[in-house]
Amino acid sequence: MKRRLFAAVVAVMALSSPPAQAEPAPPRFADGFGLVVTSQPRWVDGNHRTFIFSVATRQVPTPTLLEGQEPGRHAIVVTLPSSYDPSARYPVQYYLHGHPDRPDAAWNQRVVENATRDVPLITVQPNGSGRGWYSNWVNPGAAGPQNWETFHLEQVVPFVDANLRTIATRDGRAIVGHSMGGFGAFHYAEHRPDLFSYVGSFSGGLDLRNSELRAAVVATELNPASGTPTVGADAIFGPPIWPFDGVWNAQSPAQHVASLRGMGVALYTGNGGDLTVNPIQAVFEHRARETALVTASHLTAAGIPFHFSDYGDGSGWAPGCTGKHAEEPCVQADMNHFVGLLMRR
Template identity: 30%
Template structure:
C-alpha cells in the first residue's frame, strides 16, 4: 500500500473511532439507615487519572428502573463515553428492585431516599475528587428512577443543582398495578395522602422555589407520556423554567440510551453555567 495512503487511513481511524479511556469501578456503599451495604457502579473520566492536585469533578447520579440494579446503565448504554466527553463522574447506585427511591412509610427497612440522597452522596464526596456542592451535582434516572430523581431532588433541594427524568413515572398513582409498589407506598386506600404527596405532577409548584435546573423527556409511544405531558403543562403554567422533549420511541433501552446523551449534555451546560469550566474546578476556586 502507498505509505501516504496508509497514513491517511490511520488518521481517519483515529478521528472516526476515538479511544475512550474512562475507568469503571464497583464500590460497596454502606447504609446506616438500612444497616447493610449495597454495590454501586462508578465511572471516572479519563481526565480523573491525570488531574492536578486540587482538581475536582462534577457528579451525575444515574438511577435505574423497576427490577433493575446498579449494573443496568453500563450494561445497556455507552455511558462511559459521556464521562470522558463531559469530564464528569457518573455514579449508579443500587436502588432495590421496587424501592421507588422513597423512605417507605410502611416498610422501615426500605429507606432508599435517605440512602441515595444522603448516604451515597456523602460516600462519593468522601472517596472521590468531587465538587461537593449543590451546583456540582446532578441526578436523573429512567422510569422508576426518573420518579426517584425528581422526588429526591425536590425533597433535598440543597443537594442537587440539576435534575432530570427519562420516561419517568411522575404520577405513581397511575402505577398501582406495578408489582411491589404497595409494599413501599402502602395501601392506596389507607395511605392516599402519602401517594398524593409523592406524585410529582402534584408537586410541580415546589420547583418554583427549589432553584434546580430541570430536564424531562419521554418517548411518544411510552405509556407514561401522558403523565409527563401533564407535568410539563403544569410547569409551563407555573412559569418554571425547564427543558421538555418527546422523541420517537417507547419504554425501551433503545430510547433511554439515546436520551441520556441529551441529559448529560444538559447537566454539563448547567455545570458550566455555575463556573465549572470544562467540567473541572480546583478545590481552591
C-alpha cells in the same frame, strides 16, 4: 567470555527498555456517614473508567434481592472521566436505575460511558433495589427498614464527596433517572433542592395519582421478579386507594414541582411507537408519557422553565430508537442530550 558478553548485553537492554506501566488503581474508600464499606472499589474492565464497590447501611439493612445480589450489600457503580485527573475536582451526576434494573447492569455502563467519554463529569449509580422506588417505605413490615431516600441523600451523597474529587456543592451536582429512577430523581430533587442544580427524567413514572402507575407500583411489590422476598401492596406508599392514599398524593412528583424553581429541569419520553411491536414496552412508554405531560403542565403553570424531548416513535431522535420503554438507543440519546445540558449550564 561469551557468558560475560551475553550478561552485559542483557543488562544494557534492561536499562534501555522502558519500565512496565503499572495499572492505575481505583481509589480506596473509608467508612463514614453511616456507611460501612463491605468491598473496596475494583475496575469493572480494563478500560479503568468504571469501578464498583459495596456498602452496608442500617437505613436499608435487608433489601429485597434480585438474582446474584448479596444480602445486606449495596453495589454502587462509579464512572470517571476518560481523562480523570486526581488533582482536579469534578461535578457529579447521580443516575438512578429503573425497575427491575440494577446499577451494575452492562447496558447502564455503556450508556454512561458513551455519554461522558470526553466530558469532565463523574457519574454515580447507587443501588435502588428491584422495587425500592427511591422512597422511605411507610409499611416495610418483615422486610425491616427500607429508607432508600435517607440512604441515598444523607449517606451516599456526602460519602461520595468525602471519598472522590468532587465539586461538593449544589452547583456541582445533578440527578437523573430512567423509569422508576426518573420518579426517584424528581422525588429527590423536590425534597432536597439544596443538593442538586439539575434534574432529569428518562421515561419516568412521575404521577402517583395516576391509577395505572399505582397499579404498576403495586405489581412491583407483589412480583417475585422484582426481588425476593415479596412485600405487601401497601409497603412503600401505604394503601393505594382513597381515602387512605394520602402518602401517594403527597409523594407524587408531578404535582409538587414548586421546589424545582431555579433548577435545570429536563423531561424525555417517547410514545411507545408501534403498539403491535414489543407491546409491553410500548404500553409502558405510552403511559409514562402521560405522567410526563402532567408534570410538564404543572411546571408550565408554576412558571418554571424546562426542556421536554417528546420524541414520539423515536424515528427522529436516534438510530434504532422506536419510542419504547427501556430501549437502549432511546436512553442513550436521552443521556447524551442531558449531559450536554449539564455541561452547558
